[in-house]
Amino acid sequence: NAGVTQTPKFRILKIGQSMTLQCAQDMNHNYMYWYRQDPGMGLKLIYYSVGAGITDKGEVPNGYNVSRSTTEDFPLRLELAAPSQTSVYFCASIGRLNTEAFFGQGTRLTVV
Amino acid sequence: SQELEQSPQSLIVQEGKNLTINCTSSKTLYGLYWYKQKYGEGLIFLMMLQKGGEEKSHEKITAKLDEKKQQSSLHITASQPSHAGIYLCGVRGSQGNLIFGKGTKLSVKP
Numbered sequence: 331n332a333g334v335t336q337t338p339k340f341r342i343l344k345i346g347q348s349m350t351l352q353c354a355q356d357m358n359h360n361y362m363y364w365y366r367q368d369p370g371m372g373l374k375l376i377y378y379s380v381g382a383g384i385t386d387k388g389e390v391p392n393g394y395n396v397s398r399s400t401t402e403d404f405p406l407r408l409e410l411a412a413p414s415q416t417s418v419y420f421c422a423s424i425g426r427l428n429t430e431a432f433f434g435q436g437t438r439l440t441v442v
Numbered sequence: 443s444q445e446l447e448q449s450p451q452s453l454i455v456q457e458g459k460n461l462t463i464n465c466t467s468s469k470t471l472y473g474l475y476w477y478k479q480k481y482g483e484g485l486i487f488l489m490m491l492q493k494g495g496e497e498k499s500h501e502k503i504t505a506k507l508d509e510k511k512q513q514s515s516l517h518i519t520a521s522q523p524s525h526a527g528i529y530l531c532g533v534r535g536s537q538g539n540l541i542f543g544k545g546t547k548l549s550v551k552p
Contacts, residue, residue: 363540372448372530372544380538388539389443420485424540428492431475431532431540433485 333357336421336434343411343441351406351437353421359432361424362404364388364396366417367436373420379404411441444469444535446543454549460519463546465531467512474514475532476505479545485530488516518548526550 337352355362360381365373365388375388379398393415395407404423408415421434445468455461465474476488489498494509502519518525526549532542 361538361540365542373532373542375539375541378539386537386539389541422540424534428473428534429490430487432487433477435484 334421334423334432334434336419336437338437339435340438341440343408343439345411345413345441347411348407348409349411351408351419351421351439353404353406353434354402355404355423355432356402357423357425357432358401359423359425360401362398363422363424363431364394364404364406365420365422366390366415367420368417376406376419408439413441415439416441444533444541446531446533446541448529448531448543448546450546451544452547452549454551455521456551457522458520460517461521461548462518463516463529463548465514465516465543467533469512469535471507471509471512471514471533472536473534474507475534475540476514476516477530477532477542479528479530481527488529521548521550523550523552 334355363378364376374390377396379385382401419437422431424431447466449464474491477485479485491507497506504517507514528545530545
């Protein structure tokens with residue numbers, strides 16, 4: 331039972347490069363979320379999904395894309411990396427009972 | 443869109459003192475989460491409140507939900523250096539989104 335697994339833990343990108351942040355959960359949770367956290371700030375919701383095949387924009391979706399082809403996986407795609415996307419990214423999931431939102435350990439991304 | 447406001451933004455207390463952190467929502471609360479984050483690390487789940495008037499405790503931390511005020515409070519009794527960190531409240535919206543406040547940074551002086 332791994333919970334929510336994010337990969338990679340660290341990544342340095344050059345401006346204009348693309349990458350995918352992986353998020354997987356093994357708890358059969360319907361709801362999954364992607365956040366970014368900038369220094370001294372709280373969590374900003376990028377995208378979320380209420381189930382396989384369904385995704386919705388959060389507070390700060392520009393520059394990102396997501397897909398949810400399976401219940402387990404919710405990858406976040408950066409197409410043209412920009413310095414403003416330097417941040418720590420967290421993935422989270424919640425089950426039907428909604429008693430706890432499980433978070434991954436985060437991905438620290440630097441765009442130079 | 444729903445917004446969460448946490449107060450205070452930061453707090454410095456002497457070890458052994460009690461403290462309270464507040465989280466106020468701009469809309470009706472359907473469930474409120476409290477998390478703690480140590481600097482540079484992931485989030486630690488503290489508790490979740492679902493019903494108005496509900497109160498939960500974990501060790502020396504107690505959280506309460508006031509549905510009418512659209513507010514939750516987190517109270518720490520006899521603070522210790524291990525309580526230091528950033529406390530975040532989160533709320534689920536009616537469409538399933540989960541948003542968080544900006545956090546309260548707590549420092550505990552030995």
